[in-house]
Amino acid sequence: MSDWSPDPEALKQLWLILAGTLAPEASVRLEATKGIENAKLQPQFNNYLLHILVNCQTVEPAIRASAGLLMKNDLVKNFKFQQNDLKQHILTELPKGLLDSENMVRNITGNVITSLFMTTGVKEWPNILPNLMELASGAAGTIQSQEGAMSCLAKICEDSSISLDRDYNGERPVNFMIPRFLELCQSPEAKIRMYSLTCLNQFLLLKTQSILLHLDDYMARLYYLTADPDTSVRTKVCTAYANILDARPDKLLANLEFVVYYCITSMKDENDELALEACEFLLGLSTSDISVELIRPMLSNIVSILLEKMVYSEMEVFMIENEDDQDNENVADKEEDIKPQMAKGKEAHKQSSKNAGNSNNENGKVDSDDDYSDDDDDDDDDSDLSFDWNLRKCSAATIDVLATNYPGDVLEVSLPIIKERIAAAEWPVREASILALGAIAEGCLEQASTQLPSLIPFLVDRLKDSETRVRQIACWTLGRYSSWVCTEVLNGGSCANYFVPTFEAIMACALDTKKVVQESACSSLADFIDSSDASLIEQFIEPLLQHFQMYFAKYQRKNLIILYDTVQTFAEKVGDKLKFKTDYIEMLLPPLIKKWELLSDDDKDLWPLLECMSSVAAALGESFAPYAIPVYQRALRILTTCIEQVNLSNDDPNFDAPEKDFIVTSIDLIDGLVQGLTAHSGALIQQFDTAEVSLMKLLIICFDDPTNDIRQSAYALLGDLCIFLLDVIVLPNLHEVMVCIGNEITNRTFASSAACNNAVWALGEISLRVPRDTFKPYLSNFMNVLIPLLISSDVEQTVLENASITIGRFGSLNACDMGIYSPQVLTPWCGFMMYIEENEEKETSFEGMCNIITANPTALNVGDESGRKGLKQLIDCIAIYENPGERLATMFHLLLNGFKSGLGEAGWNSILRELDGYSIESLNVRYGV
Ligand SMILES: *[C@@H]1O[C@H](CO)[C@@H](O)[C@H](O)[C@H]1NC(C)=O
Ligand SMILES: *[C@@H]1O[C@H](CO)[C@@H](O)[C@H](O)[C@H]1NC(C)=O
Numbered sequence: 001m002s003d004w005s006p007d008p009e010a011l012k013q014l015w016l017i018l019a020g021t022l023a024p025e026a027s028v029r030l031e032a033t034k035g036i037e038n039a040k041l042q043p044q045f046n047n048y049l050l051h052i053l054v055n056c057q058t059v060e061p062a063i064r065a066s067a068g069l070l071m072k073n074d075l076v077k078n079f080k081f082q083q084n085d086l087k088q089h090i091l092t093e094l095p096k097g098l099l100d101s102e103n104m105v106r107n108i109t110g111n112v113i114t115s116l117f118m119t120t121g122v123k124e125w126p127n128i129l130p131n132l133m134e135l136a137s138g139a140a141g142t143i144q145s146q147e148g149a150m151s152c153l154a155k156i157c158e159d160s161s162i163s164l165d166r167d168y169n170g171e172r173p174v175n176f177m178i179p180r181f182l183e184l185c186q187s188p189e190a191k192i193r194m195y196s197l198t199c200l201n202q203f204l205l206l207k208t209q210s211i212l213l214h215l216d217d218y219m220a221r222l223y224y225l226t227a228d229p230d231t232s233v234r235t236k237v238c239t240a241y242a243n244i245l246d247a248r249p250d251k252l253l254a255n256l257e258f259v260v261y262y263c264i265t266s267m268k269d270e271n272d273e274l275a276l277e278a279c280e281f282l283l284g285l286s287t288s289d290i291s292v293e294l295i296r297p298m299l300s301n302i303v304s305i306l307l308e309k310m311v312y313s314e315m316e317v318f319m320i321e322n323e324d325d326q327d328n329e330n331v332a333d334k335e336e337d338i339k340p341q342m343a344k345g346k347e348a349h350k351q352s353s354k355n356a357g358n359s360n361n362e363n364g365k366v367d368s369d370d371d372y373s374d375d376d377d378d379d380d381d382d383s384d385l386s387f388d389w390n391l392r393k394c395s396a397a398t399i400d401v402l403a404t405n406y407p408g409d410v411l412e413v414s415l416p417i418i419k420e421r422i423a424a425a426e427w428p429v430r431e432a433s434i435l436a437l438g439a440i441a442e443g444c445l446e447q448a449s450t451q452l453p454s455l456i457p458f459l460v461d462r463l464k465d466s467e468t469r470v471r472q473i474a475c476w477t478l479g480r481y482s483s484w485v486c487t488e489v490l491n492g493g494s495c496a497n498y499f500v501p502t503f504e505a506i507m508a509c510a511l512d513t514k515k516v517v518q519e520s521a522c523s524s525l526a527d528f529i530d531s532s533d534a535s536l537i538e539q540f541i542e543p544l545l546q547h548f549q550m551y552f553a554k555y556q557r558k559n560l561i562i563l564y565d566t567v568q569t570f571a572e573k574v575g576d577k578l579k580f581k582t583d584y585i586e587m588l589l590p591p592l593i594k595k596w597e598l599l600s601d602d603d604k605d606l607w608p609l610l611e612c613m614s615s616v617a618a619a620l621g622e623s624f625a626p627y628a629i630p631v632y633q634r635a636l637r638i639l640t641t642c643i644e645q646v647n648l649s650n651d652d653p654n655f656d657a658p659e660k661d662f663i664v665t666s667i668d669l670i671d672g673l674v675q676g677l678t679a680h681s682g683a684l685i686q687q688f689d690t691a692e693v694s695l696m697k698l699l700i701i702c703f704d705d706p707t708n709d710i711r712q713s714a715y716a717l718l719g720d721l722c723i724f725l726l727d728v729i730v731l732p733n734l735h736e737v738m739v740c741i742g743n744e745i746t747n748r749t750f751a752s753s754a755a756c757n758n759a760v761w762a763l764g765e766i767s768l769r770v771p772r773d774t775f776k777p778y779l780s781n782f783m784n785v786l787i788p789l790l791i792s793s794d795v796e797q798t799v800l801e802n803a804s805i806t807i808g809r810f811g812s813l814n815a816c817d818m819g820i821y822s823p824q825v826l827t828p829w830c831g832f833m834m835y836i837e838e839n840e841e842k843e844t845s846f847e848g849m850c851n852i853i854t855a856n857p858t859a860l861n862v863g864d865e866s867g868r869k870g871l872k873q874l875i876d877c878i879a880i881y882e883n884p885g886e887r888l889a890t891m892f893h894l895l896l897n898g899f900k901s902g903l904g905e906a907g908w909n910s911i912l913r914e915l916d917g918y919s920i921e922s923l924n925v926r927y928g929v
């Protein structure tokens with residue numbers, strides 16, 4: 001087929017159509033697009049396109065390029081359906097395009113080759129790599145074709161390096177490529193050197209033996225390239241060092257000092273990419289296992305350059321000053337200012353609300369570990385300056401990690417510099433010093449504690465700085481020290497009196513006229529609320545509520561989203577102090593409800609608001625009742641609509657599926673209502689259930705949804721419905737629910753762990769409440785899936801713990817039927833239960849297990865090894881159970897005495913001998929055995 005030749009008439013036709021697609025007139029373009037659709041139906045369509053791309057030197061390059069693009073898009077989908085001879089023709093002819101004199105043609109050809117290679121792999125296109133390597137070596141063709149081939153290889157290495165490291169008939173492509181690339185590192189052409197490094201660096205990421213064998217050679221060449229005149233080459237050298245550090249840190253040790261100073265020098269380069277890549281090396285170094293002793297001598301130089309690079313660049317300062325020139329609090333946010341919203345997900349929420357007693361805020365809002373990452377907002381990342389990950393952030397992240405690993409050293413080096421600059425006249429210097437102080441907060445907290453008494457009031461003063469960005473960063477840094485400030489009060493430290501003025505200043509600062517300051521202050525406020533004991537926040541309930549009202553009135557979209565989060569943190573911390581306080585509730589809820597009414601059902605800003613409402617509803621409990629009807633009604637409406645839309649989009653691919661997060665957040669909100677109103681929510685739910693649509697039916701549909709997050713939230717709600725409303729809501733649909741739970745456990749994957757966890761947990765709640773006769777038909781089926789789950793290794797720990805809890809709970813009402821399983825489950829059950837936190841879940845599970853053993857005294861055969869082992873572990877678990885409730889303690893007592901008399905003095909003592917001293921003592925003291 002290589003002797004294929006086009007029909008001249010058809011060829012001309014096609015290129016005229018292609019020219020038409022590039023025409024300035026819309027009508028011509030539309031006509032041409034239709035022409036293309038027709039041409040696509042021709043079996044030889046791709047042949048023609050290929051011909052135009054690689055052979056028609058007289059045709060305009062733009063037309064040839066558009067033929068190439070069309071071909072690429074078609075082949076990516078359809079190559080595998082082409083006839084064999086056509087495939088061969090394409091694969092043989094295509095590389096010619098790399099030799100073309102037109103840059104555009106070479107570039108598109110490279111593009112097509114790279115994409116096509118992803119489809120064919122080495123197997124189906126064995127010649128392409130040797131072809132490209134030959135072109136790349138410069139033996140044939142021009143400098144341009146050499147560059148074209150190299151750029152193509154670089155892309156292939158980036159996209160498909162793993163497949164290059166596989167065996168094909170006993171050979172690995174990497175093995176012949178690496179030595180060539182090493183040679184090409186010395187090419188006189190900078191681009192060729194740069195692409196060679198790109199390829200080699202990709203192989204380093206694989207940590208393949210093939211490159212590690214050549215590592216000394218590679219490092220010798222890198223050494224020369226550190227002095228390369230070309231910036232892009234020196235950038236790749238930094239990447240290479242970072243990759244070597246990751247793959248074989250030992251190899252760097254001998255030259256570590258040289259490499260570190262090379263990177264420090266490179267960070268001073270005016271080229272942003274080079275400086276950032278150099279900083280990435282230092283970030284890698286700070287997280288590596290390389291010994292402190294080797295790094296310590298360089299630490300002072302490293303820290304200095306990091307501090308220097310945390311200062312906004314001149315360009316950034318120019319843009320910032322321009323932006324901050326005027327107050328902007330009244331300027332509406334643009335769509336692109338708002339980060340795409342993500343629902344937070346149920347598990348975390350579940351945990352925090354289930355432990356509301358000790359109010360640990362698991363879904364805690366400000367995630368300081370991610371403070372510098374590009375999807376974080378507390379920092380300096382501003383829409384107009386969206387540099388995402390940049391040198392400043394990388395430097396701050398590096399110093400943060402260094403401070404964690406070498407707190408003493410970092411503080412010693414950085415503090416004098418920070419103190420000297422923190423009051424500098426130039427605001428960017430002042431700002432960067434405050435940023436640095438925040439960056440080292442986590443690592444150096446202990447070492448800095450003697451300095452904090454003077455630094456914190458200084459930072460509080462900076463909240464009134466004349467410069468916007470200084471106020472902004474001071475809020476952030478104070479937030480990073482919030483736990484210190486709060487702990488001082490709690491411990492009655494010498495700075496216990498800092499909390500009040502600091503907290504008040506931040507509250508005031510969140511009313512700033514600059515949006516970036518509001519944002520940072522509002523986040524910081526959440527940090528403080530989160531870090532502090534509820535008793536500290538109690539005294540601020542009223543002022544906080546007043547301020548929230550003002551924020552609600554003032555904030556634009558983006559900051560409102562932060563505010564919802566802060567209000568949520570507040571509700572979770574002191575919600576029970578708001579209950580039954582009409583004044584408070586009337587300050588908090590109306591502004592929230594007002595925002596909620598302003599947003600339409602399909603506005604994504606609803607997500608954070610729904611999450612916030614959910615926490616508020618759960619925290620306020622019955623006090624939320626007056627607001628509950630419209631809130632529930634709307635959540636149910638959103639849920640119903642989305643489920644209908646999902647159904648429609650399943651049948652009709654042209655129908656856009658709704659955002660699944662609407663389903664997640666509306667279920668979570670309903671869950672918040674159920675948790676808050678407890679059994680009272682039954683009337684509310686039933687009021688809106690109809691013969692066609694009921695909440696439970698909707699949930700059952702959600703249990704079948706392929707999205708893990710949806711099932712996760714749905715099962716969390718199911719669990720709470722079981723706790724409060726089993727009879728009215730769940731029982732009528734019990735069979736369907738049980739089937740869904742069974743499927744969820746059977747179909748589990750690692751990714752569905754959280755959904756599976758909640759399903760297992762809900763099952764346990766059901767088993768505690770459903771009459772034995774109703775539960776019995778399901779019991780053996782569930783044990784048949786729970787036992788494999790209990791001994792599986794492909795799910796997260798919490799699922800295994802919950803599976804244990806649930807199995808034990810089965811014994812609560814079904815002890816007799818559980819006897820046959822106890823020999824199998826007792827050992828793994830004890831293994832997980834031993835270390836689980838003591839709470840109501842653990843308690844009920846132990847009660848169930850005690851029932852099972854008592855009801856089936858002969859099931860545990862202590863005559864055999866495993867039976868004896870299970871018994872020993874159970875006794876150990878009982879021994880270390882710190883605070884069993886009265887009922888459970890009585891059960892333990894009876895059980896242990898039963899064991900003792902059953903085993904006889906000698907048998908009992910032989911078991912005791914295998915326990916440690918603490919357990920023996922505890923059994924004796926608590927249970928007299
Ligand atoms: C094509 O050109 C663009 C822009 O100059 C470049 O980014 C890209 O890497 C080139 N692609 C190939 C395969 O050479
Ligand atoms: C989904 O659509 C099918 C028909 O396409 C219909 O029978 C079914 O009741 C719908 N389910 C829901 C929940 O709307």
Ligand SMILES: *[C@@H]1O[C@H](CO)[C@@H](O)[C@H](O)[C@H]1NC(C)=O
Binds near residue numbers: 703706743744747
């Ligand atoms: C789980 O498995 C069952 C039975 O194999 C299947 O019918 C069901 O669709 C699966 N469910 C999910 C959510 O994948």
Ligand SMILES: *[C@@H]1O[C@H](CO)[C@@H](O)[C@H](O)[C@H]1NC(C)=O
Binds near residue numbers: 350354798801836841
């Ligand atoms: C079991 O799952 C529930 C619901 O997600 C959760 O609240 C609980 O903390 C889990 N228990 C354990 C021990 O992991």
